[in-house]
Amino acid sequence: MQAKRDQDFFWEGIDRGVLLAQKCDGCGQLRHPPQPGCAKCGSDQWSETVLSGEGTILAFIESVHPTRRDEESRCVCLVELPEGLRMISSLLDPENAGNGAAVKFEIAEHNGQLLPLVRTVGESQ
Amino acid sequence: MSGPGKTAVTGIGQTAYTKESGRTVMSLCAEASAKAIADSGLERGQIDGLISFTMDTNSDMDLQASLGLPMVRFTAKAPFGGEGAYATFQLAAAAIESGQANNVLIFRAFNERSEARFGQPNYGPQGAPRDLHRSLGLVTPGQVYAMWHKPFLDARGLTNEDLGHLVVQMRAWAANNPAAWFYGRPITLEDHQRSRWIVDPVLRLYDFCQETDGGVAFIVSRLDTARALSQNGGSPLVRVLGVQQAWPLGESMMYNYYKSNLVFPEDTVHVANALWEQTGLSPAEIDVSTIYDNFSSSIPISYEGYGLCKPGEVRDAILAGEFGPGGSTPVNTNGGLIGEAYLHGLNNAAECVRQMRGTSPNQIEGAKVALCAGRQCGMVLARE
Numbered sequence A: 001m002q003a004k005r006d007q008d009f010f011w012e013g014i015d016r017g018v019l020l021a022q023k024c025d026g027c028g029q030l031r032h033p034p035q036p037g038c039a040k041c042g043s044d045q046w047s048e049t050v051l052s053g054e055g056t057i058l059a060f061i062e063s064v065h066p067t068r069r070d071e072e073s074r075c076v077c078l079v080e081l082p083e084g085l086r087m088i089s090s091l092l093d094p095e096n097a098g099n100g101a102a103v104k105f106e107i108a109e110h111n112g113q114l115l116p117l118v119r120t121v122g123e124s125q
Numbered sequence B: 001m002s003g004p005g006k007t008a009v010t011g012i013g014q015t016a017y018t019k020e021s022g023r024t025v026m027s028l029c030a031e032a033s034a035k036a037i038a039d040s041g042l043e044r045g046q047i048d049g050l051i052s053f054t055m056d057t058n059s060d061m062d063l064q065a066s067l068g069l070p071m072v073r074f075t076a077k078a079p080f081g082g083e084g085a086y087a088t089f090q091l092a093a094a095a096i097e098s099g100q101a102n103n104v105l106i107f108r109a110f111n112e113r114s115e116a117r118f119g120q121p122n123y124g125p126q127g128a129p130r131d132l133h134r135s136l137g138l139v140t141p142g143q144v145y146a147m148w149h150k151p152f153l154d155a156r157g158l159t160n161e162d163l164g165h166l167v168v169q170m171r172a173w174a175a176n177n178p179a180a181w182f183y184g185r186p187i188t189l190e191d192h193q194r195s196r197w198i199v200d201p202v203l204r205l206y207d208f209c210q211e212t213d214g215g216v217a218f219i220v221s222r223l224d225t226a227r228a229l230s231q232n233g234g235s236p237l238v239r240v241l242g243v244q245q246a247w248p249l250g251e252s253m254m255y256n257y258y259k260s261n262l263v264f265p266e267d268t269v270h271v272a273n274a275l276w277e278q279t280g281l282s283p284a285e286i287d288v289s290t291i292y293d294n295f296s297s298s299i300p301i302s303y304e305g306y307g308l309c310k311p312g313e314v315r316d317a318i319l320a321g322e323f324g325p326g327g328s329t330p331v332n333t334n335g336g337l338i339g340e341a342y343l344h345g346l347n348n349a350a351e352c353v354r355q356m357r358g359t360s361p362n363q364i365e366g367a368k369v370a371l372c373a374g375r376q377c378g379m380v381l382a383r384e
């Protein structure tokens, strides 16, 4: 049997259409990236919690694959979530990229994989 | 650690820094190590400790066999990559000051250009499961670092052109260092701005460190041993006055965009404060520095973190040319990892030793104290 990774629940959530994080059973602290234990209280007991799927761009870069030059570049962004977490994502509408831009997560396919991608919302559209 | 360190760097050795060594990594490692031992003036039989990185692939026992070390009593590996490189000197001090070794060999060697290249995209094996970074487009270290460096650069008003001014200063040092890959090849700001984007809008080609095949090694000894070597016709005594690590909870070696404050280099500030406490020195007393420069954007973060300028003043220092020849805070006088070679940070430590001995090709006149700076570890060397 293949050993389960600490982040597998996150991807199982993506496949079900939900954006998940770990919530500590001991103190209620949310955490991402996934870890077996809670940095705040040390408990290794946790539950899945569904995130709002909202966020704000803190930084973004253009990612060109170094060896697959024919692949389209991606606008990768660092997203701050209202729940106090951060996630790496890539932007579905890179023409609207900007620091502070509000985004919403969309679970969509890229290169044959379902991924938590983001699209800007509000005034920039 | 309390009080100034009681060790000294007695030997340094390095191979040629190339792009295609055509040799085994162990042969590079053994060459650099043998040169370091010879440089120290010690006999092989006096080397009783071996220290490297967890990421180094050289076997301690193979190295022992190649060098003919009769008895090794202490081995250790410093974790993490180059920004933790100088932790090796802390391990050496821990071994020596606790009496578990007398003369420790620190080594690092790889064929980082011709064999396993760090900058190659790491997609994992075919069919590898999705992950939180690569699957979303961060496939190389340059992309990962650019992402978490960007908020600092934005907060300090630093553009890629400003980083270009910094790279020009690094390359000016390298141009005068015969061991440097870019020896004799200084660049202008225009050259930098014409080099292609690798990670738009943060890093161009010339903002990246070298990829290097080579090896570098050091001998760290007890202070009394070092003093005797020096007094008997050896090199000037180069004391490890302080060496520290700091790993605040929430900071990460590589994927550092989850830390609470993306603008404040908390890890580096802790290292710096511990160094000043251990050595009794202050940033103003540093004559010359090396700063770990896997990317040009790493330099301003550490420069500010070590207090070489006040928070918010790093852009002014770059534009005033303070890092390069003639600057008030000379940084990476070997050309750094950008201009000389990428030996995972340790070639920058070798330059600090040369500066303290008075043997750098870009010697800073009268330099007595050197700072060897990494993000999560740092070292102060002093000429006695």
Ligand SMILES: [Zn+2]
Pocket: A024, A025, A026, A027, A028, A029, A038, A039, A040, A041, A042, A043
């Ligand atoms: Zn907890």
